[in-house]
Amino acid sequence: MTPITALLAEGFTLSVEMWPPRTVAAGERLAESLHRLQVLEPSFASITYGAAGSTRERTHELVVELHEEGAIVPMAHLVCAAHRRSELVEILSRYREAGIENILALRGDPPLEATAELPQGELHHAIELVDLAKEVGRFCVAVAAHPEGHPDATSLVEDRRHLATKLAHADFGVTQFFFRIEDYLRLVDDLDHLGNVRPIIPGIMPITNVRTVTRMAELSGTAIPTEIVDRVNEVADEPEAVRRVGVEIATELCARLLEEGVPGIHFYTMNQVSATLEICERLDLLPGGARRGG
DSSP: OOOHHHHHHHSOEEEEEEOOOSSHHHHHHHHHHHHHHTTTOOSEEEEOOOGGGTTHHHHHHHHHHHHHHOSSEEEEEEESTTOOHHHHHHHHHHHHHHTOOEEEEEOOOOOSSOOSSSOOOSOOSHHHHHHHHHHHSOOEEEEEEOTTOOTTOSOHHHHHHHHHHHHHHSSEEEEEEOSOHHHHHHHHHHHHHTTOOSOEEEEEOOOSOHHHHHHHHHHHTOOOOHHHHHHHHTTTTOHHHHHHHHHHHHHHHHHHHHHTTOSEEEEEOTTOOHHHHHHHHHTTOSTTSGGGTO
């Protein structure tokens, strides 16, 4: 097994986020996506965790399956919300015993109405989960970063201070998706001034579906710039054209990030990898390409 910090120490990383399947059909689509990703040879894949642990077992099964297959290094998402501390210890212990080393520690959204079966959660912040993971095992722990500030933060200054403290306990950060390179560069610069030395991997979500990306942006607090909305709206009635424009926008953003010497790029695929593969091909990021050191 390989801690992601070791991959980052070797150089630029390409990574993807995948979802555990909820149905047989979704499982087949995921298997096809993972097969197609082989050409990209991603450095690692993060596996999401449903609200209130709704995909707990599916997440665990997929993470362990990827680990045992050995083709992609998995990183398991884990949330504080709706979990007792003892449950989190049990989950982390199972990962440790399975040989899993990489965890993305998240706060998650607590249930609107707590019950005995679905509590608010005994840990209230991701930093507490980072510390718990380090206590349970020798995990490499990542945390989330919001280039535009966390939606619940009282101010951007307060958010940056909290993030810098969280990163000091963790090993690296992965950003929420964003559309303006200035937001990412400002995030990194602000954290540098606060003494951060951890790598911050930018997260990219190619626009392939107007409704989905708009909904995701609302949930994450990500602003979609007017110029991008205008470009997409010009072809909103043509699904293929929306996808083409979305790939162009993401390619332009990734090209600028590469020029800035980012430690890696993390793609939010939503289990659809065609756009990610096309962007990487355009940027010469496939194995053997100049940017991958070939």
